[in-house]
Amino acid sequence: MTASATITSRQSVSPFIRKLRQEAALLPEDEAILADLTNSKRSVERGDVLREGAHQRSIVLVFEGWVYRYRQLENGKRQITAVFVPGDLCQPFGATPRVLDHSLAALNAAVLSFVPPRLLLSIAHANPRIEEALWCDLLKTDVLAREHMVSLGRRLATERLGHFFCEMHERLTAVGLADGDTFDLPLTQVDLADLFGLSAVHVNRALQELRSSGLLSMRNRRATLPEVAALRELSMFNPAYPQQNAVISDRA
Amino acid sequence: MTASATITSRQSVSPFIRKLRQEAALLPEDEAILADLTNSKRSVERGDVLREGAHQRSIVLVFEGWVYRYRQLENGKRQITAVFVPGDLCQPFGATPRVLDHSLAALNAAVLSFVPPRLLLSIAHANPRIEEALWCDLLKTDVLAREHMVSLGRRLATERLGHFFCEMHERLTAVGLADGDTFDLPLTQVDLADLFGLSAVHVNRALQELRSSGLLSMRNRRATLPEVAALRELSMFNPAYPQQNAVISDRA
DNA sequence: CGGTTGCTTGAGATCCATCAATAGGAGTGG
Protein backbone atom coordinates (compact mmCIF):
# COMPACT_ATOMS: atom_id res chain seq x y z
CA MET A 1 0.00 0.00 0.00
CA THR A 2 2.55 2.56 1.07
CA ALA A 3 5.13 1.40 -1.42
CA SER A 4 2.84 1.65 -4.42
CA ALA A 5 2.88 5.43 -4.26
CA THR A 6 6.45 5.47 -5.41
CA ILE A 7 6.02 2.78 -8.02
CA THR A 8 2.92 4.15 -9.72
CA SER A 9 3.40 7.83 -10.13
CA ARG A 10 0.48 10.02 -11.03
CA GLN A 11 1.72 10.35 -14.55
CA SER A 12 2.09 6.70 -15.36
CA VAL A 13 -1.36 5.43 -14.31
CA SER A 14 -4.43 7.40 -15.20
CA PRO A 15 -6.89 7.97 -12.37
CA PHE A 16 -9.56 6.27 -14.46
CA ILE A 17 -7.67 2.99 -14.52
CA ARG A 18 -6.69 3.48 -10.93
CA LYS A 19 -10.33 3.69 -9.97
CA LEU A 20 -11.50 0.78 -12.12
CA ARG A 21 -8.80 -1.40 -10.59
CA GLN A 22 -10.67 -1.17 -7.32
CA GLU A 23 -13.89 -2.33 -8.95
CA ALA A 24 -12.72 -5.48 -10.65
CA ALA A 25 -9.56 -7.56 -11.06
CA LEU A 26 -8.11 -6.08 -14.23
CA LEU A 27 -5.28 -7.78 -16.07
CA PRO A 28 -2.41 -5.82 -17.61
CA GLU A 29 -3.96 -6.34 -21.04
CA ASP A 30 -7.24 -4.84 -19.79
CA GLU A 31 -5.42 -1.80 -18.53
CA ALA A 32 -3.71 -1.43 -21.87
CA ILE A 33 -7.08 -1.30 -23.59
CA LEU A 34 -8.31 1.31 -21.14
CA ALA A 35 -5.13 3.32 -21.53
CA ASP A 36 -5.90 3.67 -25.22
CA LEU A 37 -9.15 5.37 -24.36
CA THR A 38 -7.32 8.14 -22.66
CA ASN A 39 -5.20 8.99 -25.66
CA SER A 40 -7.82 11.31 -27.12
CA LYS A 41 -7.24 13.95 -24.50
CA ARG A 42 -8.35 17.50 -24.93
CA SER A 43 -7.55 20.47 -22.71
CA VAL A 44 -10.36 22.82 -21.82
CA GLU A 45 -10.47 26.14 -20.01
CA ARG A 46 -12.61 26.99 -17.03
CA GLY A 47 -16.22 27.31 -18.18
CA ASP A 48 -18.87 25.37 -20.08
CA VAL A 49 -17.79 22.22 -21.86
CA LEU A 50 -21.23 21.14 -23.08
CA ARG A 51 -24.36 23.18 -22.93
CA GLU A 52 -27.91 22.02 -22.29
CA GLY A 53 -29.61 21.23 -25.57
CA ALA A 54 -26.36 20.24 -27.24
CA HIS A 55 -26.31 17.28 -29.60
CA GLN A 56 -23.71 15.33 -27.81
CA ARG A 57 -22.01 12.25 -29.25
CA SER A 58 -19.37 11.35 -26.69
CA ILE A 59 -18.96 10.33 -23.11
CA VAL A 60 -16.77 12.71 -21.16
CA LEU A 61 -14.00 11.22 -19.05
CA VAL A 62 -12.13 13.47 -16.65
CA PHE A 63 -8.37 13.28 -16.65
CA GLU A 64 -7.28 16.32 -14.76
CA GLY A 65 -9.22 19.10 -13.11
CA TRP A 66 -12.74 19.31 -11.75
CA VAL A 67 -15.95 19.22 -13.76
CA TYR A 68 -19.56 19.68 -12.70
CA ARG A 69 -22.99 19.11 -14.19
CA TYR A 70 -25.73 21.67 -13.71
CA ARG A 71 -29.11 22.85 -14.84
CA GLN A 72 -29.98 26.49 -15.27
CA LEU A 73 -33.61 27.31 -14.50
CA GLU A 74 -35.80 29.86 -16.21
CA ASN A 75 -35.98 31.91 -13.02
CA GLY A 76 -32.21 32.33 -12.93
CA LYS A 77 -31.54 29.72 -10.29
CA ARG A 78 -28.93 27.06 -10.87
CA GLN A 79 -28.69 23.54 -9.50
CA ILE A 80 -25.45 21.59 -9.67
CA THR A 81 -26.35 17.92 -9.80
CA ALA A 82 -22.94 16.29 -9.71
CA VAL A 83 -19.24 17.00 -9.31
CA PHE A 84 -16.59 15.00 -11.14
CA VAL A 85 -12.90 14.61 -10.42
CA PRO A 86 -10.10 12.85 -12.31
CA GLY A 87 -11.05 9.29 -13.14
CA ASP A 88 -14.78 9.96 -13.34
CA LEU A 89 -17.06 9.28 -16.27
CA CYS A 90 -19.57 12.12 -16.50
CA GLN A 91 -22.31 9.99 -18.09
CA PRO A 92 -23.37 6.35 -18.13
CA PHE A 93 -20.87 4.57 -20.35
CA GLY A 94 -23.26 2.89 -22.76
CA ALA A 95 -25.20 5.64 -24.47
CA THR A 96 -25.69 9.37 -24.77
CA PRO A 97 -28.93 11.29 -25.01
CA ARG A 98 -29.63 12.83 -28.39
CA VAL A 99 -30.16 16.16 -26.69
CA LEU A 100 -28.52 17.02 -23.39
CA ASP A 101 -30.83 17.91 -20.51
CA HIS A 102 -28.01 19.52 -18.55
CA SER A 103 -24.77 21.42 -19.00
CA LEU A 104 -21.26 20.34 -18.16
CA ALA A 105 -18.63 22.84 -17.05
CA ALA A 106 -15.04 22.81 -15.88
CA LEU A 107 -14.22 24.49 -12.59
CA ASN A 108 -10.68 25.17 -13.68
CA ALA A 109 -8.40 24.22 -16.54
CA ALA A 110 -9.04 20.53 -17.14
CA VAL A 111 -8.02 17.67 -19.37
CA LEU A 112 -10.85 15.52 -20.71
CA SER A 113 -11.32 12.58 -23.00
CA PHE A 114 -14.31 12.42 -25.31
CA VAL A 115 -15.13 8.76 -25.89
CA PRO A 116 -17.83 7.53 -28.26
CA PRO A 117 -20.23 5.27 -26.36
CA ARG A 118 -20.03 2.71 -29.14
CA LEU A 119 -16.33 2.32 -28.47
CA LEU A 120 -16.80 1.85 -24.76
CA LEU A 121 -19.61 -0.61 -25.36
CA SER A 122 -17.65 -2.74 -27.80
CA ILE A 123 -14.75 -2.89 -25.36
CA ALA A 124 -17.11 -3.92 -22.60
CA HIS A 125 -18.72 -6.57 -24.79
CA ALA A 126 -15.36 -8.05 -25.62
CA ASN A 127 -13.98 -7.95 -22.12
CA PRO A 128 -16.00 -9.13 -19.14
CA ARG A 129 -13.60 -7.73 -16.55
CA ILE A 130 -13.80 -4.24 -17.99
CA GLU A 131 -17.53 -4.59 -18.37
CA GLU A 132 -17.91 -5.43 -14.71
CA ALA A 133 -15.66 -2.55 -13.69
CA LEU A 134 -17.67 -0.10 -15.79
CA TRP A 135 -20.95 -1.26 -14.32
CA CYS A 136 -19.54 -1.01 -10.81
CA ASP A 137 -18.49 2.51 -11.54
CA LEU A 138 -21.93 3.34 -12.88
CA LEU A 139 -23.60 1.99 -9.77
CA LYS A 140 -21.30 3.96 -7.52
CA THR A 141 -22.18 7.12 -9.39
CA ASP A 142 -25.82 6.29 -8.76
CA VAL A 143 -25.16 5.88 -5.06
CA LEU A 144 -23.54 9.30 -4.96
CA ALA A 145 -26.54 10.81 -6.71
CA ARG A 146 -28.85 9.31 -4.12
CA GLU A 147 -26.72 10.63 -1.27
CA HIS A 148 -26.93 14.02 -2.89
CA MET A 149 -30.72 13.80 -2.85
CA VAL A 150 -30.66 12.84 0.81
CA SER A 151 -28.52 15.87 1.53
CA LEU A 152 -30.78 18.18 -0.43
CA GLY A 153 -33.92 16.85 1.19
CA ARG A 154 -33.09 15.89 4.72
CA ARG A 155 -29.86 17.38 5.97
CA LEU A 156 -29.05 20.74 7.55
CA ALA A 157 -26.63 23.07 5.81
CA THR A 158 -23.69 22.10 8.02
CA GLU A 159 -24.48 18.44 7.54
CA ARG A 160 -24.68 18.80 3.75
CA LEU A 161 -21.31 20.51 3.62
CA GLY A 162 -19.69 18.16 6.09
CA HIS A 163 -20.98 15.17 4.21
CA PHE A 164 -19.67 16.56 0.95
CA PHE A 165 -16.19 17.14 2.37
CA CYS A 166 -16.13 13.58 3.67
CA GLU A 167 -17.25 12.28 0.29
CA MET A 168 -14.67 14.25 -1.66
CA HIS A 169 -11.98 13.22 0.76
CA GLU A 170 -12.81 9.59 0.12
CA ARG A 171 -13.14 9.98 -3.65
CA LEU A 172 -9.91 11.92 -4.03
CA THR A 173 -8.06 9.47 -1.83
CA ALA A 174 -9.25 6.66 -4.10
CA VAL A 175 -7.52 8.22 -7.10
CA GLY A 176 -4.46 9.36 -5.20
CA LEU A 177 -5.31 13.06 -5.19
CA ALA A 178 -5.58 13.56 -1.44
CA ASP A 179 -2.63 14.30 0.80
CA GLY A 180 -3.71 12.62 4.01
CA ASP A 181 -6.52 14.75 5.40
CA THR A 182 -5.91 17.56 2.93
CA PHE A 183 -7.05 18.01 -0.66
CA ASP A 184 -7.74 20.65 -3.30
CA LEU A 185 -11.25 21.97 -3.45
CA PRO A 186 -11.70 24.50 -6.26
CA LEU A 187 -15.38 25.20 -5.57
CA THR A 188 -16.38 28.71 -4.57
CA GLN A 189 -19.04 29.33 -1.95
CA VAL A 190 -21.45 30.20 -4.75
CA ASP A 191 -20.76 26.80 -6.30
CA LEU A 192 -21.36 25.05 -3.00
CA ALA A 193 -24.61 26.98 -2.63
CA ASP A 194 -25.84 25.84 -6.04
CA LEU A 195 -24.73 22.31 -5.29
CA PHE A 196 -26.76 22.13 -2.09
CA GLY A 197 -29.74 24.31 -2.78
CA LEU A 198 -28.61 27.03 -0.39
CA SER A 199 -27.70 30.69 -0.65
CA ALA A 200 -24.08 31.70 -0.77
CA VAL A 201 -24.52 33.71 2.40
CA HIS A 202 -25.76 30.71 4.28
CA VAL A 203 -22.96 28.53 2.96
CA ASN A 204 -20.55 31.08 4.31
CA ARG A 205 -22.08 30.91 7.76
CA ALA A 206 -22.28 27.13 7.77
CA LEU A 207 -18.61 26.91 6.80
CA GLN A 208 -17.73 29.24 9.63
CA GLU A 209 -19.54 26.96 12.00
CA LEU A 210 -17.59 23.94 10.79
CA ARG A 211 -14.32 25.84 11.08
CA SER A 212 -15.03 27.13 14.55
CA SER A 213 -15.84 23.57 15.59
CA GLY A 214 -12.39 22.56 14.44
CA LEU A 215 -13.76 20.14 11.85
CA LEU A 216 -12.57 21.97 8.76
CA SER A 217 -9.97 24.43 7.68
CA MET A 218 -9.51 25.96 4.27
CA ARG A 219 -6.68 27.98 2.81
CA ASN A 220 -5.89 28.70 -0.81
CA ARG A 221 -8.61 26.48 -2.18
CA ARG A 222 -7.33 23.57 -0.16
CA ALA A 223 -9.40 21.85 2.50
CA THR A 224 -8.14 20.03 5.55
CA LEU A 225 -10.28 17.78 7.72
CA PRO A 226 -8.45 17.65 11.04
CA GLU A 227 -11.04 15.36 12.59
CA VAL A 228 -12.45 13.17 9.87
CA ALA A 229 -14.12 10.81 12.33
CA ALA A 230 -15.94 13.64 14.09
CA LEU A 231 -16.97 15.19 10.78
CA ARG A 232 -18.36 11.87 9.59
CA GLU A 233 -20.28 11.54 12.80
CA LEU A 234 -21.74 15.01 12.52
CA SER A 235 -22.78 14.63 8.90
CA MET A 236 -23.94 11.01 9.04
CA PHE A 237 -21.40 9.93 6.47
CA ASN A 238 -21.07 6.21 5.86
CA PRO A 239 -17.87 5.31 4.08
CA ALA A 240 -18.24 3.00 1.10
CA TYR A 241 -16.47 -0.24 1.67
CA PRO A 242 -14.80 -1.77 -1.39
CA GLN A 243 -16.46 -5.05 -0.50
CA GLN A 244 -19.73 -3.46 -1.47
CA ASN A 245 -18.78 -3.40 -5.13
CA ALA A 246 -21.35 -4.23 -7.71
CA VAL A 247 -21.65 -7.58 -9.34
CA ILE A 248 -23.07 -8.78 -12.60
CA SER A 249 -23.12 -12.46 -11.81
CA ASP A 250 -25.99 -13.99 -9.90
CA ARG A 251 -23.84 -16.52 -8.12
CA ALA A 252 -23.66 -16.44 -4.35
CA MET B 1 -51.69 5.23 -33.13
CA THR B 2 -55.29 5.62 -32.10
CA ALA B 3 -56.28 2.18 -33.32
CA SER B 4 -53.59 0.39 -31.40
CA ALA B 5 -55.35 1.06 -28.13
CA THR B 6 -58.06 -1.39 -29.04
CA ILE B 7 -55.69 -3.96 -30.46
CA THR B 8 -53.25 -4.01 -27.57
CA SER B 9 -55.21 -4.25 -24.38
CA ARG B 10 -53.48 -3.67 -21.06
CA GLN B 11 -53.39 -7.38 -20.41
CA SER B 12 -51.77 -8.44 -23.63
CA VAL B 13 -48.82 -6.02 -23.70
CA SER B 14 -46.82 -5.45 -20.56
CA PRO B 15 -46.11 -1.82 -19.70
CA PHE B 16 -42.40 -2.60 -19.81
CA ILE B 17 -42.54 -3.56 -23.47
CA ARG B 18 -44.89 -0.72 -24.13
CA LYS B 19 -42.35 1.70 -22.78
CA LEU B 20 -39.35 0.19 -24.53
CA ARG B 21 -41.21 0.37 -27.83
CA GLN B 22 -41.00 4.11 -27.58
CA GLU B 23 -37.25 3.98 -27.09
CA ALA B 24 -36.24 1.86 -30.05
CA ALA B 25 -37.80 0.09 -33.02
CA LEU B 26 -38.43 -3.37 -31.58
CA LEU B 27 -39.32 -6.29 -33.79
CA PRO B 28 -41.95 -8.85 -32.78
CA GLU B 29 -39.15 -11.31 -31.98
CA ASP B 30 -37.57 -8.75 -29.67
CA GLU B 31 -40.82 -8.29 -27.85
CA ALA B 32 -41.14 -12.03 -27.47
CA ILE B 33 -37.78 -12.14 -25.73
CA LEU B 34 -38.79 -9.33 -23.41
CA ALA B 35 -42.13 -10.97 -22.70
CA ASP B 36 -40.25 -13.99 -21.33
CA LEU B 37 -38.63 -11.76 -18.75
CA THR B 38 -41.97 -10.95 -17.31
CA ASN B 39 -42.93 -14.53 -16.69
CA SER B 40 -41.23 -14.68 -13.32
CA LYS B 41 -43.81 -12.46 -11.67
CA ARG B 42 -44.26 -12.30 -7.95
CA SER B 43 -47.02 -10.55 -6.02
CA VAL B 44 -46.04 -8.47 -3.02
CA GLU B 45 -48.03 -6.69 -0.35
CA ARG B 46 -47.75 -3.08 0.63
CA GLY B 47 -44.48 -2.56 2.49
CA ASP B 48 -40.79 -3.22 2.11
CA VAL B 49 -39.66 -5.37 -0.79
CA LEU B 50 -35.92 -5.05 -0.23
CA ARG B 51 -34.26 -3.52 2.76
CA GLU B 52 -31.08 -1.47 2.92
CA GLY B 53 -28.11 -3.74 3.50
CA ALA B 54 -29.75 -6.67 1.73
CA HIS B 55 -27.64 -8.88 -0.48
CA GLN B 56 -29.63 -8.40 -3.61
CA ARG B 57 -29.18 -10.52 -6.70
CA SER B 58 -31.91 -9.37 -9.05
CA ILE B 59 -33.15 -6.32 -10.86
CA VAL B 60 -36.70 -5.42 -9.92
CA LEU B 61 -39.15 -4.74 -12.72
CA VAL B 62 -42.54 -3.30 -11.88
CA PHE B 63 -45.56 -4.91 -13.46
CA GLU B 64 -48.45 -3.57 -11.50
CA GLY B 65 -48.66 -1.18 -8.60
CA TRP B 66 -46.36 1.54 -7.37
CA VAL B 67 -42.92 1.10 -5.83
CA TYR B 68 -40.53 3.60 -4.29
CA ARG B 69 -36.92 3.69 -3.22
CA TYR B 70 -35.91 5.36 0.02
CA ARG B 71 -33.21 5.80 2.59
CA GLN B 72 -33.87 5.88 6.29
CA LEU B 73 -31.52 8.14 8.24
CA GLU B 74 -30.16 7.60 11.72
CA ASN B 75 -32.08 10.61 12.99
CA GLY B 76 -35.41 9.12 11.94
CA LYS B 77 -35.84 11.15 8.79
CA ARG B 78 -36.66 9.45 5.52
CA GLN B 79 -35.85 10.48 1.97
CA ILE B 80 -37.62 8.91 -0.97
CA THR B 81 -35.27 9.06 -3.94
CA ALA B 82 -37.43 7.64 -6.70
CA VAL B 83 -40.94 6.47 -7.52
CA PHE B 84 -41.59 3.62 -9.95
CA VAL B 85 -44.72 2.69 -11.83
CA PRO B 86 -45.57 -0.26 -14.09
CA GLY B 87 -42.96 -0.70 -16.79
CA ASP B 88 -40.10 0.72 -14.73
CA LEU B 89 -36.83 -0.99 -13.91
CA CYS B 90 -35.89 -0.04 -10.36
CA GLN B 91 -32.14 -0.36 -10.93
CA PRO B 92 -29.68 -0.06 -13.82
CA PHE B 93 -30.16 -3.18 -15.90
CA GLY B 94 -26.56 -4.39 -16.05
CA ALA B 95 -25.51 -5.03 -12.47
CA THR B 96 -26.59 -4.98 -8.86
CA PRO B 97 -24.65 -3.77 -5.86
CA ARG B 98 -23.47 -6.49 -3.52
CA VAL B 99 -25.09 -4.65 -0.66
CA LEU B 100 -28.02 -2.33 -1.16
CA ASP B 101 -27.58 1.28 -0.08
CA HIS B 102 -31.33 1.89 -0.08
CA SER B 103 -34.64 0.17 0.53
CA LEU B 104 -37.39 -0.61 -1.94
CA ALA B 105 -41.02 -0.64 -0.89
CA ALA B 106 -44.41 -1.12 -2.49
CA LEU B 107 -47.02 1.58 -1.94
CA ASN B 108 -49.83 -0.90 -2.46
CA ALA B 109 -50.22 -4.48 -3.57
CA ALA B 110 -47.90 -4.87 -6.55
CA VAL B 111 -46.69 -7.41 -9.07
CA LEU B 112 -42.94 -7.47 -9.67
CA SER B 113 -40.44 -9.42 -11.70
CA PHE B 114 -37.03 -10.23 -10.25
CA VAL B 115 -34.60 -10.50 -13.15
CA PRO B 116 -30.94 -11.52 -12.77
CA PRO B 117 -28.71 -8.87 -14.31
CA ARG B 118 -26.75 -11.54 -16.12
CA LEU B 119 -29.88 -12.51 -18.00
CA LEU B 120 -30.68 -8.95 -19.02
CA LEU B 121 -27.09 -8.38 -20.05
CA SER B 122 -26.90 -11.47 -22.21
CA ILE B 123 -30.12 -10.52 -23.93
CA ALA B 124 -28.77 -7.04 -24.55
CA HIS B 125 -25.50 -8.41 -25.90
CA ALA B 126 -27.32 -10.63 -28.33
CA ASN B 127 -29.82 -8.05 -29.46
CA PRO B 128 -28.77 -4.52 -30.38
CA ARG B 129 -32.32 -3.17 -30.55
CA ILE B 130 -33.10 -4.30 -27.02
CA GLU B 131 -29.75 -3.06 -25.85
CA GLU B 132 -30.45 0.38 -27.23
CA ALA B 133 -33.90 0.43 -25.67
CA LEU B 134 -32.51 -0.53 -22.27
CA TRP B 135 -29.86 2.15 -22.40
CA CYS B 136 -32.45 4.73 -23.41
CA ASP B 137 -34.53 3.71 -20.46
CA LEU B 138 -31.56 3.99 -18.15
CA LEU B 139 -30.77 7.48 -19.38
CA LYS B 140 -34.36 8.59 -18.93
CA THR B 141 -34.28 7.36 -15.34
CA ASP B 142 -31.17 9.45 -14.86
CA VAL B 143 -32.91 12.51 -16.24
CA LEU B 144 -35.74 12.01 -13.76
CA ALA B 145 -33.27 11.74 -10.92
CA ARG B 146 -31.68 15.03 -11.93
CA GLU B 147 -35.06 16.73 -12.12
CA HIS B 148 -35.72 15.45 -8.65
CA MET B 149 -32.52 17.10 -7.44
CA VAL B 150 -33.53 20.35 -9.07
CA SER B 151 -36.86 20.19 -7.27
CA LEU B 152 -35.23 19.44 -3.93
CA GLY B 153 -32.69 22.19 -4.30
CA ARG B 154 -34.28 25.01 -6.21
CA ARG B 155 -38.07 24.82 -6.31
CA LEU B 156 -40.75 25.99 -3.90
CA ALA B 157 -43.07 23.45 -2.33
CA THR B 158 -45.92 24.17 -4.77
CA GLU B 159 -43.52 23.97 -7.68
CA ARG B 160 -42.10 20.64 -6.51
CA LEU B 161 -45.54 19.14 -6.21
CA GLY B 162 -46.82 20.62 -9.43
CA HIS B 163 -43.78 19.38 -11.27
CA PHE B 164 -44.24 15.93 -9.84
CA PHE B 165 -47.88 15.75 -10.91
CA CYS B 166 -46.92 16.79 -14.43
CA GLU B 167 -44.18 14.18 -14.49
CA MET B 168 -46.40 11.37 -13.27
CA HIS B 169 -49.08 12.38 -15.71
CA GLU B 170 -46.61 12.05 -18.55
CA ARG B 171 -45.09 8.80 -17.31
CA LEU B 172 -48.44 7.13 -16.69
CA THR B 173 -49.76 8.27 -20.04
CA ALA B 174 -46.73 6.65 -21.68
CA VAL B 175 -47.69 3.24 -20.29
CA GLY B 176 -51.41 3.67 -20.79
CA LEU B 177 -52.28 4.16 -17.13
CA ALA B 178 -53.70 7.67 -17.34
CA ASP B 179 -57.26 8.46 -18.22
CA GLY B 180 -56.89 11.78 -19.99
CA ASP B 181 -55.97 14.28 -17.30
CA THR B 182 -56.75 11.86 -14.47
CA PHE B 183 -54.64 9.11 -12.91
CA ASP B 184 -54.22 7.09 -9.72
CA LEU B 185 -51.81 8.51 -7.19
CA PRO B 186 -51.47 6.22 -4.16
CA LEU B 187 -49.00 8.44 -2.29
CA THR B 188 -50.05 9.88 1.06
CA GLN B 189 -49.09 13.39 2.06
CA VAL B 190 -46.43 11.91 4.32
CA ASP B 191 -44.97 10.11 1.30
CA LEU B 192 -44.96 13.30 -0.72
CA ALA B 193 -43.24 15.07 2.17
CA ASP B 194 -40.47 12.48 2.30
CA LEU B 195 -40.17 12.59 -1.48
CA PHE B 196 -39.61 16.34 -1.53
CA GLY B 197 -37.82 17.03 1.72
CA LEU B 198 -40.81 18.79 3.25
CA SER B 199 -43.01 18.29 6.30
CA ALA B 200 -46.40 16.66 5.85
CA VAL B 201 -48.09 19.77 7.18
CA HIS B 202 -46.49 21.92 4.57
CA VAL B 203 -47.36 19.47 1.80
CA ASN B 204 -50.94 19.72 2.94
CA ARG B 205 -50.94 23.48 2.64
CA ALA B 206 -49.14 23.48 -0.68
CA LEU B 207 -51.69 21.03 -2.07
CA GLN B 208 -54.48 23.27 -0.87
CA GLU B 209 -52.89 26.13 -2.73
CA LEU B 210 -52.77 24.12 -5.94
CA ARG B 211 -56.38 23.04 -5.50
CA SER B 212 -57.64 26.53 -4.77
CA SER B 213 -55.85 27.71 -7.91
CA GLY B 214 -57.84 25.19 -9.89
CA LEU B 215 -54.69 23.36 -11.02
CA LEU B 216 -55.33 20.11 -9.19
CA SER B 217 -58.10 18.09 -7.70
CA MET B 218 -57.85 14.85 -5.77
CA ARG B 219 -60.45 12.40 -4.70
CA ASN B 220 -60.06 8.80 -3.57
CA ARG B 221 -56.36 8.68 -4.31
CA ARG B 222 -56.96 9.84 -7.85
CA ALA B 223 -55.53 13.09 -9.20
CA THR B 224 -56.93 15.27 -11.94
CA LEU B 225 -55.04 18.08 -13.62
CA PRO B 226 -57.73 20.30 -15.11
CA GLU B 227 -55.21 22.74 -16.54
CA VAL B 228 -52.10 20.81 -17.43
CA ALA B 229 -50.63 23.67 -19.43
CA ALA B 230 -51.00 26.12 -16.54
CA LEU B 231 -49.56 23.61 -14.08
CA ARG B 232 -46.55 23.04 -16.33
CA GLU B 233 -46.05 26.75 -16.56
CA LEU B 234 -46.20 27.21 -12.81
CA SER B 235 -43.82 24.38 -12.04
CA MET B 236 -41.40 24.90 -14.92
CA PHE B 237 -42.07 21.45 -16.32
CA ASN B 238 -40.53 20.66 -19.70
CA PRO B 239 -42.14 17.65 -21.32
CA ALA B 240 -39.74 15.05 -22.69
CA TYR B 241 -40.04 14.71 -26.41
CA PRO B 242 -39.58 11.21 -27.78
CA GLN B 243 -37.14 12.64 -30.31
CA GLN B 244 -34.76 13.17 -27.43
CA ASN B 245 -34.20 9.46 -27.00
CA ALA B 246 -30.76 8.22 -26.29
CA VAL B 247 -28.47 6.76 -28.88
CA ILE B 248 -25.58 4.38 -28.77
CA SER B 249 -24.27 5.00 -32.24
CA ASP B 250 -22.02 7.92 -32.95
CA ARG B 251 -23.38 8.53 -36.42
CA ALA B 252 -24.91 11.88 -37.18
C1' DC C 1 -4.94 51.67 -10.03
C1' DG C 2 -9.89 50.79 -11.16
C1' DG C 3 -12.43 46.57 -11.92
C1' DT C 4 -13.57 42.15 -10.93
C1' DT C 5 -14.23 38.20 -8.09
C1' DG C 6 -14.93 35.99 -3.86
C1' DC C 7 -15.58 36.25 1.17
C1' DT C 8 -17.75 38.29 5.16
C1' DT C 9 -21.22 40.58 8.11
C1' DG C 10 -25.81 42.58 9.64
C1' DA C 11 -30.83 43.09 9.59
C1' DG C 12 -35.26 41.88 8.25
C1' DA C 13 -38.34 38.86 5.56
C1' DT C 14 -39.93 34.28 4.00
C1' DC C 15 -40.50 29.56 3.63
C1' DC C 16 -41.05 25.91 6.03
C1' DA C 17 -40.78 22.87 10.49
C1' DT C 18 -42.57 21.64 14.76
C1' DC C 19 -46.02 21.00 18.15
C1' DA C 20 -50.61 20.26 19.29
C1' DA C 21 -55.24 19.39 18.54
C1' DT C 22 -59.37 17.96 15.76
C1' DA C 23 -61.87 15.22 12.61
C1' DG C 24 -63.04 11.57 9.31
C1' DG C 25 -62.54 6.92 7.44
C1' DA C 26 -61.10 2.10 7.52
C1' DG C 27 -60.37 -1.79 9.85
C1' DT C 28 -61.00 -4.83 14.12
C1' DG C 29 -62.95 -7.13 17.78
C1' DG C 30 -66.67 -7.73 20.83
Place this chain on the structure above:
DNA sequence: CCACTCCTATTGATGGATCTCAAGCAACCG
Protein backbone atom coordinates in the same frame (compact mmCIF):
# COMPACT_ATOMS: atom_id res chain seq x y z
C1' DC D 1 -73.97 -2.40 15.67
C1' DC D 2 -70.75 -0.14 18.73
C1' DA D 3 -66.32 0.99 20.83
C1' DC D 4 -61.73 1.22 19.69
C1' DT D 5 -57.58 2.07 17.26
C1' DC D 6 -54.86 3.50 13.49
C1' DC D 7 -53.99 6.18 9.71
C1' DT D 8 -54.61 10.24 7.10
C1' DA D 9 -55.99 14.86 6.33
C1' DT D 10 -56.57 19.30 8.28
C1' DT D 11 -55.94 23.64 11.03
C1' DG D 12 -53.69 27.13 14.17
C1' DA D 13 -49.80 29.03 16.57
C1' DT D 14 -45.02 29.51 17.21
C1' DG D 15 -40.22 29.00 16.21
C1' DG D 16 -36.24 27.97 13.35
C1' DA D 17 -33.49 27.48 9.18
C1' DT D 18 -32.54 29.81 5.54
C1' DC D 19 -33.15 33.75 2.03
C1' DT D 20 -32.69 38.36 0.37
C1' DC D 21 -30.88 42.77 0.37
C1' DA D 22 -27.13 45.67 1.25
C1' DA D 23 -22.69 46.92 2.37
C1' DG D 24 -17.77 46.44 3.26
C1' DC D 25 -13.31 44.19 2.54
C1' DA D 26 -9.46 41.56 0.68
C1' DA D 27 -7.05 39.58 -3.20
C1' DC D 28 -6.08 39.47 -7.71
C1' DC D 29 -5.17 41.44 -12.39
C1' DG D 30 -4.58 43.75 -16.61
